[in-house]
Each structure stands twice: as C-alpha cells, then as structure tokens.
Amino acid sequence: MTLLQIDHLNLSILGLPILSDVRFDVNRGEVVGVIGESGSGKSMTALSIMQLLPYGTKVTGSIRLDGEDLLGKTEREMCSVRGADVGMVFQEPMTALNPVRSIGDQVAETVMVHKGANRAEALAIARETLNRVGLPEDRFPLSRYPHELSGGQRQRVVIAMAIALRPKLLIADEPTTALDVTTQAQILALLKKLVDEDGMGLVLITHDLAVVADIADRIVIMKSGEVVEAGAAVALFRSMQHPYSKALIAATSHQPVRKPPQVALDSVPVLEVSSVVREYSLARKSLFAKPGAFRAVNGVSFTIHKGENVGLVGESGCGKSTLTRAILALEPTQSGEIRVGGEPVTSKAGASLAARRKMQVVFQDPYGSFNPRHKVRRLISEPFHLMGRDAPDGAALDRRVAEALENVGLQARDADKYIHEFSGGQRQRVAIARALITHPSLIILDEAVSALDVSIRAQILDLLADLSDRLDLSYLFISHDLSVVRAITDRVMVMKAGQIVEAGETEAVFSNPQHDYTRQLIAATPDLEAALRRREIAATR
Amino acid sequence: MRGASPLTENRGFLAGMFSSRSFVLGFGLTAIFVAAALVSFFWTPYDATALSVVDKLKGPSLAHWFGTDHFGRDIFSMIMVGARTSIAVAVVAVGIGIVAGVPLGLAAASRQGSLMDEVIMRANDLVFAFPALLIAILITAVFGPGAVNAIIAIGIFNIPVFARLARGAALTLWTREYIFAARVAGKGAVRISAEHILPNITNLLIVQGTIQFSLGILADAALSYVGLGAQPPIPSWGRMLADAQTMIALAPHMALFPGAAIVLTVLGLNLMGDGLRDIFDPKLRRSRS
Numbered sequence: 001m002t003l004l005q006i007d008h009l010n011l012s013i014l015g016l017p018i019l020s021d022v023r024f025d026v027n028r029g030e031v032v033g034v035i036g037e038s039g040s041g042k043s044m045t046a047l048s049i050m051q052l053l054p055y056g057t058k059v060t061g062s063i064r065l066d067g068e069d070l071l072g073k074t075e076r077e078m079c080s081v082r083g084a085d086v087g088m089v090f091q092e093p094m095t096a097l098n099p100v101r102s103i104g105d106q107v108a109e110t111v112m113v114h115k116g117a118n119r120a121e122a123l124a125i126a127r128e129t130l131n132r133v134g135l136p137e138d139r140f141p142l143s144r145y146p147h148e149l150s151g152g153q154r155q156r157v158v159i160a161m162a163i164a165l166r167p168k169l170l171i172a173d174e175p176t177t178a179l180d181v182t183t184q185a186q187i188l189a190l191l192k193k194l195v196d197e198d199g200m201g202l203v204l205i206t207h208d209l210a211v212v213a214d215i216a217d218r219i220v221i222m223k224s225g226e227v228v229e230a231g232a233a234v235a236l237f238r239s240m241q242h243p244y245s246k247a248l249i250a251a252t253s254h255q256p257v258r259k260p261p262q263v264a265l266d267s268v269p270v271l272e273v274s275s276v277v278r279e280y281s282l283a284r285k286s287l288f289a290k291p292g293a294f295r296a297v298n299g300v301s302f303t304i305h306k307g308e309n310v311g312l313v314g315e316s317g318c319g320k321s322t323l324t325r326a327i328l329a330l331e332p333t334q335s336g337e338i339r340v341g342g343e344p345v346t347s348k349a350g351a352s353l354a355a356r357r358k359m360q361v362v363f364q365d366p367y368g369s370f371n372p373r374h375k376v377r378r379l380i381s382e383p384f385h386l387m388g389r390d391a392p393d394g395a396a397l398d399r400r401v402a403e404a405l406e407n408v409g410l411q412a413r414d415a416d417k418y419i420h421e422f423s424g425g426q427r428q429r430v431a432i433a434r435a436l437i438t439h440p441s442l443i444i445l446d447e448a449v450s451a452l453d454v455s456i457r458a459q460i461l462d463l464l465a466d467l468s469d470r471l472d473l474s475y476l477f478i479s480h481d482l483s484v485v486r487a488i489t490d491r492v493m494v495m496k497a498g499q500i501v502e503a504g505e506t507e508a509v510f511s512n513p514q515h516d517y518t519r520q521l522i523a524a525t526p527d528l529e530a531a532l533r534r535r536e537i538a539a540t541r
Numbered sequence: 542m543r544g545a546s547p548l549t550e551n552r553g554f555l556a557g558m559f560s561s562r563s564f565v566l567g568f569g570l571t572a573i574f575v576a577a578a579l580v581s582f583f584w585t586p587y588d589a590t591a592l593s594v595v596d597k598l599k600g601p602s603l604a605h606w607f608g609t610d611h612f613g614r615d616i617f618s619m620i621m622v623g624a625r626t627s628i629a630v631a632v633v634a635v636g637i638g639i640v641a642g643v644p645l646g647l648a649a650a651s652r653q654g655s656l657m658d659e660v661i662m663r664a665n666d667l668v669f670a671f672p673a674l675l676i677a678i679l680i681t682a683v684f685g686p687g688a689v690n691a692i693i694a695i696g697i698f699n700i701p702v703f704a705r706l707a708r709g710a711a712l713t714l715w716t717r718e719y720i721f722a723a724r725v726a727g728k729g730a731v732r733i734s735a736e737h738i739l740p741n742i743t744n745l746l747i748v749q750g751t752i753q754f755s756l757g758i759l760a761d762a763a764l765s766y767v768g769l770g771a772q773p774p775i776p777s778w779g780r781m782l783a784d785a786q787t788m789i790a791l792a793p794h795m796a797l798f799p800g801a802a803i804v805l806t807v808l809g810l811n812l813m814g815d816g817l818r819d820i821f822d823p824k825l826r827r828s829r830s
Contacts, residue, residue: 363718371719373740383726
C-alpha cells in the first residue's frame with residue numbers, strides 16, 4: 001500500500017527553479033534509495049516532505065502521506081507530523097545532537113513533545129528505543145552525553161530520536177557519509193532491521209550507488225531537480241535506460257587507465273619514513289606526575305621509490321592525517337626520521353628548503369583550499385616562495401603558470417579568474433596545478449577526491465593517472481575509500497591505531513588480505529556488483 | 542550558495558549596501574555630523590568661543606538657531622566645533638586600538654597556546670578589567686587633563702577589544718586548508734598573517750571599528766563631562782552638558798541640543814555598524830527578515 005506519494009512536485013527558491021515535476025512513491029516496509037550528485041535536488045525533496053524549507057521557497061504539486069496532503073498543512077499542523085509521523089536522520093552525527101544534554105533526555109524530548117507523556121514514561125520509551133538501535137542499557141545508560149560516544153554510536157542515538165514514536169516514514173539524508181566504512185555497514189544493517197520490524201517506509205538519500213545497492217527495494221535517480229529514472233533496485237541497475245544513469249554507474253566503478261609503473265629502485269627514494277613517532281601530551285592528572293602521552297603515530301616506517309604510487313588507508317583517528325602533516329613538516333615528531341628525496345625533514349632546524357621543494361600537497365576540500373581574495377595566478381604560484389631568488393618572474397612566471405594550468409586541463413587565461421568562478425571539480429584541478437608548479441617529485445593527496453561527486457571523481461582520477469605517467473611523479477594517496485585507492489595505487493599500506501598493520505602490492509592486498517583488520521575493511525566496503533549478485537542469488541532461491 | 546557567479550555576488554553586495562535601511566539611515570546621520578565638523582573649520586554662524594553677555598541664555602531663535610549659553614555663546618556653533626573634537630578623539634582612539642590591537646591578536650593566534658599567546662591575552666584581560674574612565678583618571682592624574690590624554694585613555698581601552706577580535710577570527714582561519722598550503726610553501730607566520738589572514742578579517746574589523754567609534758564618542762563625552770577631556774575654551778559636547786546642568790530649569794535648550802547631538806551620532810554609528818554587519822554576513826540578514 002502506498003504510504004508516501006509525491007506528485008508533480010515543483011519547487012523554486014526566490015524564483016530560481018530547484019525541482020521540476022518530481023514524482024515517486026514509497027510503500028510501507030519499503031526502502032527507496034534516492035540517488036543523485038550534489039545539486040540534483042535530492043535533499044530539497046526530503047526537506048519539502050518535512051516542510052522545512054528555506055526562506056523564499058515556492059512549492060507546487062502534492063506530497064501525500066497516508067492520503068493526507070502535507071503541502072496544504074499549516075506550520076502548526078506540520079509540527080505534529082514531524083517527529084511523530086515522519087522521522088529524519090541527518091548526515092552529520094556530530095552536530096545533530098545537543099552536546100549539553102544527555103542522550104536519554106534528547107530521545108525522551110520527542111516523546112514528551114508529541115505524546116504529552118510525563119518524564120518517567122518518556123524516559124522508559126527512550127530506554128526501549130535505545131535498546132532497539134543497539135545501545136544496551138548496561139553499556140549506554142540514559143545519562144551518557146554525546147561526547148562520550150563515537151560517531152557511529154551518535155548516529156544510533158540520532159536514529160533512536162527519529163524512530164522513538166514509530167513514525168510511518170523515515171527519511172535518512174546521507175546517514176552514513178560522515179562515518180567510517182565498518183560503521184557504515186552496521187548503520188545500514190540497523191536501518192534495514194528497523195524498517196522490517198516496524199513496517200516503516202524509508203527514504204534513503206545518498207550520492208553513493210553502492211550504499212543503496214544492498215538494502216534498497218526501489219531506486220530513484222535524480223539529476224538537476226528531475227527524476228531521470230526510477231524502478232525496482234536490481235532490475236534498474238541491470239538495465240539502465242537513461243544515459244545519465246549509465247554514466248553514473250560507470251563513474252562509480254571507474255578505473256583510470258595506467259601504464260605499468262617504472263619504479264626506479266636504485267635511485268634515491270622519493271620519500272623515506274623510518275620509525276616515526278608523534279605523541280600528543282594528555283592533560284596533567286596531578287601537579288607533580290608527568291602528563292601522559294597519546295601516540296598518534298607509533299613507529300611507522302616505509303619508503304616510496306621514484307615513479308611509484310602508494311596508498312595509505314585507514315579509518316578516522318588511525319593517525320594517517322597526523323603522519324601526513326609530519327611528512328609535510330607541519331607538525332613536529334618525537335623520534336624517527338623523514339627524508340624527502342634524501343633531504344631531511346625532521347631535523348632540529350625544521351624541514352630544509354630543499355626537502356620542501358620536492359613535495360607538494362592537495363587537500364580534501366576544494367572550497368577551503370584557497371584564499372578567496374586572490375586570483376588563480378597568485379594562488380597557484382604561492383609554492384614559488386620556496387624557490388627564494390630562483391623563483392621565476394615576469395614572462396617566465398606566466399609560462400610556468402600556463403604550463404601548470406594546461407597540465408591539469410584548464411586554460412592559461414584561467415589565471416586571471418577568482419577561485420569562486422570555478423566548480424568543485426575545477427577547483428580541485430587548480431589545487432593540483434598549485435602542487436605541480438614547482439615540479440616536485442612527490443605529491444601527497446590527502447583525501448583529494450573524497451569530497452567530489454562520482455562523475456567528477458572519475459575525471460580527477462584520470463587526470464592524476466595521466467600526470468603520474470607523463471611527469472614521472474610519485475603519489476602518497478591517503479584515503480578512507482578503498483575502491484579509489486585500488487584504482488590509482490601500485491602499493492598500499494593499511495594503518496590502524498598509529499601503526500601500519502599490512503603493506504604490499506595493491507592487488508595482492510585486496511585479493512588476499514592477511515591481517516584481520518584489512519579483511520574487515522574490505523568486507524565492509526560497499527561493492528555494487530557484489531551486492532547485486534548477492535541479491536540475485538537470494539531472489540532465485 | 543557556493544557556486545554563485547562573481548557578477549551576482551558583486552551586485553548582491555552593492556544592492557545590499559543600499560537595501561540595508563539601517564546602513565543608509567546610520568550613514569546619513571553620521572555624514573551630517575562629519576560634514577558639520579568639516580564645515581566648522583571654515584565657517585560657523587558665530588565664533589564658538591566669543592562671549593556676549595548681552596545675549597546670554599537666549600532660547601532658540603532665527604538669530605541663534607539653538608539658542609545661547611550662560612556666557613552668550615552660540616550653541617549651534619559650539620556643537621559644530623564640538624563635533625570636531627569628538628570625532629577626532631574617537632578616530633584617533635579607534636586607530637590606536639586597531640594599530641596596536643590587531644597585530645597583537647594576530648601574533649597571539651599564530652602561536653596558539655604558546656607563552657607569547659598567554660602573555661598577550663592575559664595582559665589584555667588586565668587592561669580590560671579597568672573601565673576606560675578609571676584609566677583616564679589615572680592618566681590625567683599623572684599627565685594632567687586634556688584632549689590628547691583622553692585620546693590615549695580611550696585608545697588603550699580599545700586595544701584589547703581589537704586584539705581579542707583579531708585573535709578569535711584568526712584562530713578559525715589558521716585551521717583552513719589554504720593556510721596549510723601556504724605553510725607547505727614555506728611561508729612564515731608573519732607573512733601568512735599579513736597575506737592570508739588580515740585581508741579575510743577586514744570585514745569584522747570594519748564593523749567593530751564602527752561600533753568602537755560610537756563608544757569612543759560616548760567615552761569622550763563622559764570624560765569631558767567630568768572635566769578630563771578637551772579643556773576650555775575649546776567647546777566639547779560633554780562639557781556643554783555639564784555646564785547646562787546648573788541652568789536646567791532656566792535654559793533647558795542648553796542641555797537638549799548637545800544631548801541630542803551625542804545621541805544621534807552614537808545612534809547613527811551603531812546603525813551603520815549593524816547595517817555593515819548585515820551586508821558582510823548575508824546569512825544573518827536572511828535570518829532577521
């Protein structure tokens with residue numbers, strides 16, 4: 001039976017059209033995956049179901065929940081629908097909870113608001129709900145505060161708040177995007193379990209096809225505010241009609257074409273890291289005792305040779321970012337040695353200029369990586385500061401800027417633009433141009449494609465593969481996304497709790513992992529093809 | 542929206558400047574007083590310091606628009622010349638605050654948690670703990686009263702305000718990736734502060750500067766009211782109020798006009814600061830409407 005019916009939904013904000021003629025249904029006990037890249041209107045669709053729209057929005061069409069039109073309801077009437085009939089789970093569990101209230105109070109609040117229940121009853125319901133989402137009483141009493149929980153546990157609390165009143169419909173907007181892969185798998189399983197138990201409808205919004213492949217019954221693919229294709233999950237994946245859907249699925253499992261690496265084992269290694277330790281001192285427990293220390297990086301050693309691309313994978317908090325910053329000489333180390341192209345980074349005087357000249361970095365966020373007040377020419381020539389008097393100027397500088405921009409597929413005249421004139425993918429190209437301009441031998445890519453949409457990600461991976469072939473570059477590719485690392489690296493290292501637990505040829509590690517943790521990571525990584533095959537086998541039984 | 546084109550962004554800024562009603566109103570009020578101060582250099586209806594016993598305590602009339610005081614001086618002329626003093630004191634005092642405070646704040650932020658950070662910020666707390674008036678009394682007790690000492694007193698009071706603001710804003714910028722990129726390029730803290738951080742906190746400094754400017758005018762009025770500001774015969778708004786106090790029953794206009802001048806200038810500057818904040822931070826503007 002149809003639970004949610006969206007029909008002819010049009011939406012514009014201050015005259016700018018955002019959604020046009022969106023339509024799809026959700027049945028009871030059904031998981032509908034809404035998929036799209038940023039700007040496709042998938043979140044706006046969710047917000048219009050909840051009527052939580054920004055100022056200046058105009059909506060036409062109809063959204064019916066159980067036959068009742070939600071668009072016709074007043075704000076007051078919607079208040080009793082939100083939370084009670086429709087629950088919502090957001091992307092970022094760190095900010096979706098109030099840090100100064102205990103988890104019991106926060107879950108109980110929804111119950112008290114809607115049912116007029118007293119505090120004791122509400123807390124009883126909260127307890128029961130927290131048990132259901134996998135936070136048992138003995139380990140997670142109601143009096144816990146959000147900061148005492150991990151990201152995955154917080155997301156469970158957010159889910160508990162959303163389902164405390166057993167809503168008919170649950171909307172989850174990128175519920176696992178901010179989580180590690182192993183946690184992501186657990187949260188998806190939990191959502192599926194709750195849908196089966198309560199007979200809820202679940203609208204699962206995501207940019208990641210592989211995430212919905214396992215649990216969605218039906219799929220809706222959106223692009224620029226329109227539904228381009230919709231249908232039963234497995235059948236739709238197997239017989240995509242629309243060119244956009246096909247392109248999307250191709251981009252998800254994109255493998256850039258690469259030449260076999262020309263590893264020069266005999267020359268000076270591009271990067272040598274030997275038994276590096278980075279400690280953070282903890283808070284003093286008493287005035288006289290020495291404060292303890294937390295080892296974020298614990299005796300890590302590895303070498304990158306010329307022409308080699310090496311991946312470093314691990315979940316948040318494993319120390320990979322700290323290690324990156326230590327290599328870049330942005331953080332001090334307590335012991336061990338780092339050399340870039342034979343030049344010391346970890347000396348008393350700090351990194352030598354010679355070492356700094358040989359490495360560059362590309363960061364994750366294409367929006368935060370540039371000073372918004374400078375033009376591209378000035379932004380990408382910033383690393384020339386390292387060259388001191390040898391830095392090119394005048395026509396020579398213009399040539400180097402043009403060369404760097406053309407290398408990344410932009411044009412020389414883009415140098416006179418400001419950074420806000422570029423899209424996210426283009427900005428990441430500018431970031432790569434900035435890294436290339438001093439002709440370094442090592443580029444550290446710190447989650448460099450993680451914030452990009454899949455189709456853009458595929459293009460940037462192609463660009464990186466092409467650059468490493470043409471310019472004889474080595475990459476240290478840091479990521480939490482195993483499929484991306486598999487596509488672009490020759491060797492991979494797996495990091496856990498400050499140590500490298502496994503290292504080897506990328507294909508060998510992925511096809512035959514030795515360490516338990518590596519196996520867990522690989523098993524938890526969503527794989528579109530494997531998920532579809534599993535479901536087809538299950539269907540034929 | 543992040544993807545907005547530069548054209549719409551620029552147009553948004555200019556249109557915002559004039560669509561913000563508080564900015565237009567505040568700017569207008571402030572402009573009137575600045576104009577009055579500037580004109581007073583060349584022309585005032587009467588000599589602001591000329592005594593005329595015959596005309597004393599006259600109410601507002603065509604000859605004397607705002608009336609005269611107990612020495613027969615023209616109040617309109619005195620307010621024009623007084624605006625000069627008030628604005629000069631406030632401008633220089635805010636200038637001292639920015640020139641000394643902002644570098645201190647940037648320096649503290651560039652080495653967060655270091656000894657230098659602690660020393661700078663605790664020294665700021667110390668200065669902040671004394672009211673401006675107390676510092677002024679201290680300074681005048683040592684160096685004698687006068688406009689220059691009033692400026693110094695209000696200026697010292699402004700230093701911690703700007704130091705804290707600059708440090709707080711700079712701290713969030715230091716975690717941005719473009720600052721990391723600059724550090725990877727081997728740039729030092731001073732260079733990064735000047736090149737990347739200062740230009741990105743200018744908006745905040747302008748807004749705070751406008752508001753400190755209005756506080757400076759108030760502080761100057763308070764100081765000259767108690768006789769620690771500009772000394773006679775230079776007219777000042779605060780002392781005009783003090784003089785009016787004893788004549789309040791006889792000649793209420795003597796208190797009314799300088800009082801109104803202070804209120805309107807401060808109001809104008811605050812409105813302008815509010816308007817500027819709305820213009821620089823469109824998110825705030827939308828949530829207000």
